[in-house]
Amino acid sequence: MADSTQVFLVLGATLVAFVWGRFRYDLVALAALxxxxxxxxxxxxxxxxxxxxPAVITVAAVLVLSRGFERSGLVDLIAEQALRVGDRLILQMLVLTGTVLVLSGVMNNVGALALMLPVAIRMAREHDSPPSLLLMPLAFGSLLGGLTTLIGTPPNIIIASYRGSIGGEAFxxxxxFPVGASVALAGLAFIVLAGWRLVPQRAGKASLDAMFDTAHYLVELHVPEGGKAVGWSLRDLHQALEETIPVLAVVRGDKRHAGHAFHGTLREDDILLVEAGPEEMKLIEDKAGLVVGPEPPAGESSEEDAADRETKPGHGRTTDKGRPAPVDTEGLQLVEAVVRNDSMMIHRTVTQLRLHNQFGLHLVAVARDGGRLNQRLRDIRFRAGDVLLLQGGEGEIGESLTTLGCLPLASRNLTLGQPRMLVAxxxxxxxxxxxxxxxxxxxxxxxxxxxxxxxMVGVLSLREAYQAIDGPVIVLLGAMIPVGQALETSGGAGLIADALLALGSEWxxxxxxxxxxxxxxxxSNVVNNAAAALLMAPIAxxxxxxxxxxxxPFLMVVAISASCAFLTPIGHQSNTLVMGPGGYRFGDYWKLGLPLSVLVMAVAIPLILLVWPL
Structure with a gap:
């Protein structure tokens, strides 16, 4: 069998595995190698x-520098100004998308999106507008901004290195910039002036407050005198229930202890603030003997007592329909986060991850495709784009999310950092x-x-630098570069080019x-954009x-088109990251993405031929 045929078989199987998505793209690339x-x-x-x-080393260095910009407070400073825009939707979109576009030119585009995403969500909440109207333009803006410089996106780095490797000088x-900036500005103008009208409005479903309407699920449970749970730790409670029902707080007297930090044993009259539905409440009552709210002593109940229980926190309040009333959640340190494409959580359950024991986090709820999942938490296998509601220690939750591969969207009170080492x-x-x-x-x-x-100067620590390096992307690039070279050396790229030449000989x-x-x-819309650039460069x-x-001009066409992953949520991490918070469906992306892709091609090709003549 000819080498070119074998290369086509390997690449065909690799592309199928990329599209299937069962195995992470770095594992697929390594298998191809x-x-x-x-x-x-x-x-x-x-x-x-x-x-x-050099392309791999450059990408790793850019990721570290991007984290440095975050830690120095540079982006926080920009984000703080962005929050002062006002309530005009078009102006909000212009500032948010324009900001992420500029940032993506000097740092990793996923990093730029990650920094502006909480700002966009907070802006949508403050002005009571659907997050879906802001988040897709924000993601597409991060892709457009990456076109402007060498370090803006991996395809640019790959194309520049490829040009240098075949005898020329690297870009x-x-x-x-001349072509990339023009395309980015044209794309920004289209999105802000007209394109946003093509974005689906997922008002109620997409709102994070609606997805995680904890008032409908929080209930206060009382440890009665002589109850089974007296003397149990929270771990004992979970083992008895055989279920990961989150205990958000334990109220004892006038003090409330956060559930993730409570390591004592339960006593009579303790009150547990639990995130549970009707089935879980029955399970808790049967196996642990906990009851909804403290029962007053016999004969001492009165209408005044009943009214008092309905208004004071921590006393098993119910509405007139018998449903648990909203419970005060102040100080519970709840944070929302989205699962990244490269997260260690993907295809694993909360039990397999040992989320509480190893990371100090309580999983409170999971939302997917814009709606809250109602199945048992222990049975959920996480997917990229899932939105999680988590509870954890304020000091450690950021590091835990980074290790797990989650992007924090917004805590219940978003606070922006102060500039540190900004000038440096x-x-x-x-x-x-x-x-x-x-x-x-x-x-x-x-x-x-x-x-x-x-x-060395302390802009970020060595540990933060290593955490900033996106391991799966590095493995993808390192593994696919030799495979791309094999496509060229085997003659496979030449065969594809000859076929295209034959088809276009009269054009x-x-x-x-x-x-x-x-x-x-x-x-680029079905595989990683870096892989698309690696495979198409030899053909170009x-x-x-x-x-x-x-x-x-041929290489520049590949560089621009490899970053136009506007049609699907799987084409680029930026698209996946906004899918859950925006409540988008798979078919929503092409509605804005297709006209934007056509616009980019219409603007880019004439400019490429002007700047880089044939």
Whole structure:
């Protein structure tokens, strides 16, 4: 069997696995690499050279610098100003999407989105507008902003490195700016002026307050005299129930102890604030002997007592329909977070993760596709994009979420950090950019040096730097680079290019560029955009050679189109991250994404040919 045929089989299986989504994309990429090595398509001695590729090193350095901007307070300062916009929806959209667009040019676009997402959610809540109207434009803005500079998105870094590896000079820091900035501004104008009307409004369902309407689920349970639960710890309670029903607080006298931090044993007359539905309440009553609210001594009940129990917190209040009344949740440190694509939680349950014992977190509720899941918490297998309501210690919850691979959306009271090491982080980055622009250092060396200096001067700690590096993306790039090279060395890229040349032989070159743009765009919407760029770069080079034209416009088409993952929620992490908080469905994205993709192609191709002539 010819090497090219074997490469096509490996890549075909890899693309199917990417689309299927059963296994994480880094595992799929690693399997593709090992298969290529076993088939002799990639020499054994070169199997892992991709992990030392300049593109991989540059991406890792950019992720560290992005975290440095976050820790220094630079983005907090910008976000604080964004919250002063007012109640005009178009102005809110312009400020939020424009801000994330600018930030995405100088830091990782997922990082930029992560920093602005809580701001957008708070803005929607304060002005009582559907979050769905703001979040999809915000995600698309982060993709558009990545087009503007070398470090804005991995496809740009990959294309720049590929150009350098085949004998030319790598694209510089601002080589992408003329075309990328024009496309980004055109996209921003379209979204703000007209495109937002194509975004579905998920008003009631998408609101996080509606998804996690805890007033309908919180109930106060009383430990009666001589009850089974007297002397039990909360762990004993969970074991007896064989269920992970969250105890948010234990009220003893005038003091309330947060459930995640209560390590004592239960006593008579303790009150437990529990997140439970009717089935769980019956289970608690049967197996633990807890009752709804404290029962007054026999003969001492009165209408006045009943009224008092309905108005005071911690006394088993009920409405006139017998339903638990809203309970005071102040100080319970509840935080909402979304599960990232690379999270360790995906396909695992709360029991398998040992969420409370290992991370100090209580899972209170889970929302998916804009609605709260009503199944038992212990049975839920988490998916990317799930929105979680969690309880944990204020000091440790941020670190726990980072380790788990979750993005905090908003605590019940969002507070923005104060600038720290702001001048240092900006100055270090500026020096690295100057070194790159003046060709004093390659981008990988300059950015890695900037990341190292940032750690040495205390902009961020070594631990934070390692946590900032997106391991799955690094593995994806390191594994797929040799596979992409095998596509080229085996002649597979040439075969695809020859087929495209034959189809487009009677058409002008610009038509072939448009076809290349469409193919790469479709590919980027079903696989990771970095993988799309890695696979399409050799094909673009073969097309340029076949047309005896300049390589640059073909590579630029791949760079722009690989970042146009506007059609599906799985094409890019930014799209996945807003799916749960926005209450979007899979088919919502193309309604805005398709016209935006057509606009980007219509603007980009003429500009590419103007800046990078054939």
């Amino acid at each position: 090992l298969a290529s090595v076993l088939l002799g398509l990639v020499p054994t001695g070169e199997a892992f050279l991709g992990f030392g590729h 510089g820091m601002f080589a992408f 982080s900006v100055a270090i980055f500026a020096v690295a950019v100057i070194a790159m622009v003046l060709d004093l250092l390659p981008s990988a060396v300059a950015l890695t040096g900037a990341a190292l200096v940032s750690m 002008p070159v610009v038509a072939t560029l448009a076809g290349l743009f469409v193919i790469c765009t479709v590919l 080079a073969s097309l340029a050679e076949g047309f005896e034209a300049s390589l640059d």
